[in-house]
Amino acid sequence: MAALILTSGVIAMTGALAVARPSAAGPVVAAPTNCAGPGQEYAPVPWATSLLAPARVWPFARGNGVRVAVLDSGVDAAHALLKGRVAAGFDAVTAKGRADSDCTGSGTRVAGVIVAQPSAARGFSGLAPAATILPVRILPDSGYANPDQADPAVLARAITWAATQGAQVICVPVPAYADSAELRAAVAAALARGIVVVAAAGNLGGPGSANPTPYPAAYPGVLGVGAVDANAGRWAGSQHGEYVDLVAPGDGIVSTQRLSGLTEVDGTGVAAGFVAGTVALVREAHPELGPDAVAARLAATATPAGDRAPSHEYGAGIVNPYNAVTDQLPAPAASAGLPMFRPPGSAVDLAGPERRRRAIALTAGLMLVAAAIWIGRTVVLRGSRRRWRSALAEPPPQPVEPAAPGPPVPLFEEEPLGGPPARRP
Incomplete structure (x- = not known):
């Protein structure tokens, strides 16, 4: 896959040979025969970075302690934006040696969208810069x-090796197009170890392509990834089928190029890199989640691609990425059957309603007996006090009426005008 030109004086792709041309940005870097040449600096924020907004999620997770295996053409560990984030790896093609070099450049581009270090001089960075x-x-x-x-046998060998080397995420940017018992077993073993497997859906989905079934994306438990463009439409070559679980940016993606600088790349492989980087963030923030739970979280928090x-x-x-890390999802509730519901195929307890009716009747009878006992006890106590003689109820007490008041008695006698009356002898 040829890289697209970012600025003048970058690299001209001519079939299988990369020819370096003079650039005003610096001296000519001789490209090794048949290998990808260096990239260029690129300051603006790429559309994929604007869409996924990795800086928003970094306060919560940066991929610390998470190892992401990238199964591709190798990764250039000497790239300035990848230094310190790339292990020695393994060459599964020859079954020996390291994979921290990259002639083709494809693996370096995928690794860049995962762990490329942020810089104030450029808008591009990886999603999980603290991952390995x-x-x-x-x-x-x-x-x-x-x-x-990819060759299914080589891919199976690579997955098996990565699973035994402590990888928590396995990213497969290049699919195989033949089902293989060996590959299926390697994927199943990785999932059983709790490893999340992310696989590209493939780039043969265009109008003139056969859209073959990709593996391991089509295997159960694997996150199959398609690609979209800047308008959220399906990238022209992105394959389509039931194996597509998510999509991610895959058209005109800026990422790291072998040797130095940045370049552009298309395809579902780099889209799988974005999903693998998101999984690395989720694995740091939610280490208790297994592969199925991680996949469910990414699906539940995905942004719908329009209608x-x-x-x-x-x-x-x-x-x-932000929603995948920060959203609070409801815990799956334990399955509880509806009242009187029995799952199909199980024996139905037809005697249940009859037992319930009997219990209600028995309870009502006991309540009636208790009421009768209480009434009888009251009658016996009152009868014994009257020695079983009939009697009328005592009349209610009559209030005592106060006596009618007499004439008022003056407190003071008034003297008539003219002086006191004459006294009688």
Whole structure:
């Protein structure tokens, strides 16, 4: 896959040979024969970075302690934006040696969208800059003679090796197009270890392509990833089918190029890198979640691709790193049957209603007996006090009426005018 030109004086892609041209930005860097040349600096914020907004999620998770295996053409560990984030890895093609170099450049681009370090001088950075890349080479180290599919046996060997080396996420940017018992078993073993497997849906989904079934994306438990463009539409080559669980940016993506600088790349492989980076963030923030729970969280928090999702082209929607890490999802409730409901195939207790009616009748009878006992006890006590003689109820007490008051008695006698009356002798 040829990288697109970012600025003048970058790299001209001519078939299987990369020819470096003079650039005003610096001296000429001789490109090794049949290998990808260096990239260029790129200051603006790429559209994919604006969409996924990694800086929003970094206060909560940066991928600390998470190892992401990238199964591709190797990764250039000497790249300035990847230094210190790339382990030695393993060459699964030859079954020996390291994979921390990259002639083709494909694996370096995928690794860049996962762990490229942020910088004030450029708008691009990886989603999980604190994670570690475990590079595994599954494609021959042959430059632009880069196949669009992997050998199932080599891919199975790579997955098995990554699973035994402590990887918590396995990213498969290049699919195989043949089902294989060996590959299926390797994926199942990785999932059983609690590893999340993220796989590209493949780039053969265009109008003139056969859209073959990709593996391991089509296996149960694997997160299959398609690609969208800046308008949230399906990227022209993105394959489509039931194996697409999510989509991510995959058209004109700025990422790291082998040797130095940045370049542009298309495809579901780099889209799988975005999803793998999101999984690394989730694994740090929610280490208790297994592969199925991580996949469910990413699906539940995805951004719908307009009115197109969910579908075989977009899955649950566009991966959303911030929501995947920070959303509080309800815990799955324990299954509880409805009252009087029995699952199909189980024996139905037909005697249940009859027992319930009997219990109600018995309770009512006991209440009546208790009431009769209380009434009888009251009658006996009152009869014994009257010695069983009939009697009338005592009349109610009559209030005592106060006596009528006499004439008023003056407190003071008034003297008539003219003086006191004459006294009688």
